[in-house]
Amino acid sequence: MTKNERKFLKGNEAVAHGALAAGCRCFFGYPITPQNDIPEFMSKAMVDAGGEFVQAESEVAAANMLLGAGACGIRAMTSSSSPGVSLKQEAISYMAGSEIPAVIVNMNRGGPGLGDIGPSQGDYYQSTRGGGHGDYRTLVLAPGTVQEAFDLTMLAFDLAFKYRNPVLVLGDAIIGQMKEPVAMRPAVKVSKAEGRSWRLEGKGTRKPRIIKSLFLDDGALAGQNRHLQEKYEAMRDEIMAEEFQVKDAELVVVAYGSIGRIAKTTVRKLRAKGKKVGLFRPITLFPFPDAALARLAKAGKKFLTIEHNLGQMVDDVRLAVRAHADSGFFGVYPGDMPSPEDFEEPILKALRRKK
């Protein structure tokens, strides 16, 4: 790749390029719309890079293949969309429990059930609350542009190994399917020593290693859960959010991913009309940027959370701002496609709200 190379890419392709540049060498997938460009790209890219691509028999199997490769300390990934990610939750819980690094991409579509293949943010709870069984969390990165789809996927691998934890990249059908120019970053050289202290590679002459999530001895599981919780707390160092025209704003719109980007257009339009509105776009959904929101609340801002679901992230917003404010909510029904104009009226209404 030449320096400063730019490519015109779909979000899905950007995710795949990001993974490749991050040193991903094993990809396990199963087709589901709207993310098929990712496994299609990886089926060639992994082999060309001397790695492995497997089209698994199911999402269950793909996620468990990921578990196996991750336990070996290899940079590996799977991608899917909502119903497929539900199937992956079993392995994600096991990977969190046994501290296996892995990257899982979810191009969120409409649900529940089979729903539709259009965009939605209905998997926010599933992504940020663990999703599978047990007390665990995964880092969740939510790109709002195709460039971010590339950058955040690259970052996801570093974070997965830094914390020995699964990392979710949560996009949706809009991010996955739209095309934008992307400034490509040079491929990283993955250190041969990555994961050396824990990865499985055959015991050689050292003591054997066990990667497991079963802890039956007295107090052992409590100890593991304590350790995991401390890790999730430490992840707060990774918190990211975009603040757009919030300084003098009376009302702050809170929205993430593609809805964040649509809302940004609305905010721009309303600013042009002299309305004091701004945008706060969480980029890490877990850990949630609650401190920054609390600061804004303390400064007397009002809030309106906009999501492409029936009210999920708004819970986190309300928890963050509760001492000083509340957040109104405007939900776009999964199955509907919003435009910037659709947000004008709800934002203006929230702006008129007393507090």
Place this chain on the structure above:
Amino acid sequence: MSAASTKEQEVLAFERPKVMAERATHYCPGCHHGVAHRLVAELLTEMELVEKTICVTAIGCSVFLYNYLLVDSVEAPHGRAPAVATGVKRARPDNFVLTYQGDGDLASIGLAEIMHCANRGERVSVVFVNNTVYGMTGGQMAPTTLIGQKTTTCPGGRCREREGMPIKMAEIIAGLGGTVFSARAALNNVKNIRQAKKFLKTAFEVQTKGLGFGFVELLSACPTNWKMNPVKANQRIETEMIPYFPLGIYKDLSNEGGVC
């Protein structure tokens, strides 16, 4: 005869392979999991695979295999060991990769994973312990439970009309394109144990030679859930299990260069 010369006449028939931990297992008296572990341990040692083995352990009574078999190990969710093993082998093709699974694990919840792993011809070895029952969870019906066999979830005995026929994995696996070796042995007497070891060796070899997928089903006793003493349990393998699950090799392409 002096004490010293008596000692010299002692013949050491076998030792504990060093890859086995020096500790008592948690298995019930008469359980064959211990015998199966031992065979695996002996072969890993004899074939000089200990240092490069990565074992994928499953759900069921054998989940603690990693406490006894001193090799690098990863624990798979119920039934998914073949998928995990696929990931391990793809990530580290130079390692020797082994799964060890019970019948509930492999023939019920994990049926898709085992069949596709075999069909892809993954270079892994699968040790399948068939005791016709879910041991760990207290003796419920398994896909391999024999017709008429009573379990806690078929208290009247397994009935073909209600529950279907016991599933024959060695035959099914043999029918898949990526399988190079599939066989069934039993662990109820010395002769059968010897045969089991031979089969396991071939299964391991098809992996070390890069030929494809190797599978060995081991008919094993679960005296606790069969509610039998160990001797009766061994007899049951002979009189009830082997007639329905015949021993032998169902597929062996190891001399034909494998499947690729």
